[in-house]
Amino acid sequence: MDKQTVTIYDVAREAKVSMATVSRVVNGNANVKSETKDKVKAVIERLGYRPNAVARGLASRRTTTIGVVIPDVTNHYFAELARGIDDVAAMYHYQIILANSDESNTKEVQVMENLLGKQVDGIIFMGNIVNDVIRDEFKKADVPVVLAGLLDEQEEQPSVNIAYRAAMTDATTRLLKAGHKNVAFITGDLNHYMNKGHRLLGYQDALATYDIPYDEKLVFQGNYDYQSGYELAAAVKASNATAAVVSNDEMAAGLVNGLTDAGVSVPDDFEMITSNDSKLTVITRPQLSSITQPIYDIGAVAMRMLTKLMNREELAANDIILPHGYIDRESTKK
Amino acid sequence: MDKQTVTIYDVAREAKVSMATVSRVVNGNANVKSETKDKVKAVIERLGYRPNAVARGLASRRTTTIGVVIPDVTNHYFAELARGIDDVAAMYHYQIILANSDESNTKEVQVMENLLGKQVDGIIFMGNIVNDVIRDEFKKADVPVVLAGLLDEQEEQPSVNIAYRAAMTDATTRLLKAGHKNVAFITGDLNHYMNKGHRLLGYQDALATYDIPYDEKLVFQGNYDYQSGYELAAAVKASNATAAVVSNDEMAAGLVNGLTDAGVSVPDDFEMITSNDSKLTVITRPQLSSITQPIYDIGAVAMRMLTKLMNREELAANDIILPHGYIDRESTKK
DNA sequence: GTGAAAGCGCTAACAA
């Protein structure tokens, strides 16, 4: 049960070479005669030597570990991002330290400090909001930080996202085109920049195009989960809305069930479009028409971007926008 | 952008004490005069000193990092386990290196090696099967490994689970009691010990109690996902089954939708019970009656167990079984 | 192509 017994020193002795040479073969350095390389490799194999990454990290000042702060792994949207991150991290031989933040500023700061203490080579940050406190933490980090599925109003950090505003315009337009005059906009906290500064504007853009006045009574805020969507159903039904665009799938699932339970038939009496195209969209009845977005890819691209930053390579663009789409299912009429 | 500049040495110099003393205050060692402690703390504050966990890990041979191997973060069941793990890990000041394995033996072995190379203090392993290859890897680990939501046929590793066999007996009995003679057993790969060695036996136990012969034609294997459940619907409908117990929620969601789409009304024509009580159970229509299990707690308890093992404390029990329950929803008749 | 040696930043005896 005691850790690590065979060291680079043992290998050097057994192979009758210096530690430096062993280090070279372990790290694939070309400057080793192929015959010594073979000899060393044989000893490594025989002794079952496994390099100590901690010692290596201390000596080289690179840990090949990155930090990932996630609001909650249990949330499918973020889990999907995380999966994209982990896959390309593995591809580049990085490990991931994952930390749940619950979007609490206190926790976010604390996990950032932990991560930095562990000497991660970079950080990918997910969440719903970037405020001064956390922006400050980014500044204190001596390593690159990239945002995945998150926009900083200040645009200080590299990020990868989709065009939330345009996507919301598309979805709203789809409904307006069908003749709806009163389309509800159902979203999360409007203090979140992505909602207020992007989605809402996209919704308004569409209204403007159809010369429909913006009506605050048609915007509803939930907290992104199923229950809040379900509870919103009553208010939505009571409003004069005949359709809705929803910012995320869990709320949309709640809404469609809530509406159905309240005797409102979707899509006959009420049409709706959601935003994430997650598996939930096909589980609900009716299935949910949705904006499509490459969530996994957002994570993957963010991680790829981070590897470049860690290698001090130039970035072609600081804020990457991945393409989105739309798919018709059963919550809209043909 | 360069890492860590102020070291323990800088603090010592500024505070006019030795490194040892600084180390003591940082680690909360009691043997420091409170006035020197204050002095040192002030300097730490002023300089913005942040201990280097890598150096600490090398010197102390403890990294306060644990490895978590997970089949796929994107799977809600495992994500929930991971959340439980992370929460108690944070509570004990451990960080988590998360690695997706996709249940591929190759990947599992590889991530185990990575983790061990990083000198993690312990590992929590999740998956569906423990075979010789991976058992060997556990043996090679010089740190404790605990299984969460996974049983080893050999019972070599500490683990935490629920009584899958009894739970399945309960669910099956619920259906048998209602008068069903032909209850289907729908599960994942029967090569998985948890299915073959526990759930199936539990199903058979219930049948035996009701003197109903076991019929292989009533057992269906899927691969745990929505699609496979949906596709199984046709075969299930074609069989003489009038009810079913299902091993996981995604398959159950697929099955209920598949059945409904095929004109079979649940629960009127067909009753079913699922196993995880996840949010999916309330999203589907009808909502799914389910075995309830404390998934988050399984992760949490596994992590707690690991902390004990890492401290070389005695374990009261090697294989912990957490209580399960049952909840009636709409996929069974009252 | 290979080796010697000086750290990387910290902890943990052991002294004092």
Place this chain on the structure above:
DNA sequence: TTGTTAGCGCTTTCAC
């Protein structure tokens, strides 16, 4: 209560 001094296992100049 505090300081001194070895390391921890590796990378990385710098010589040879």
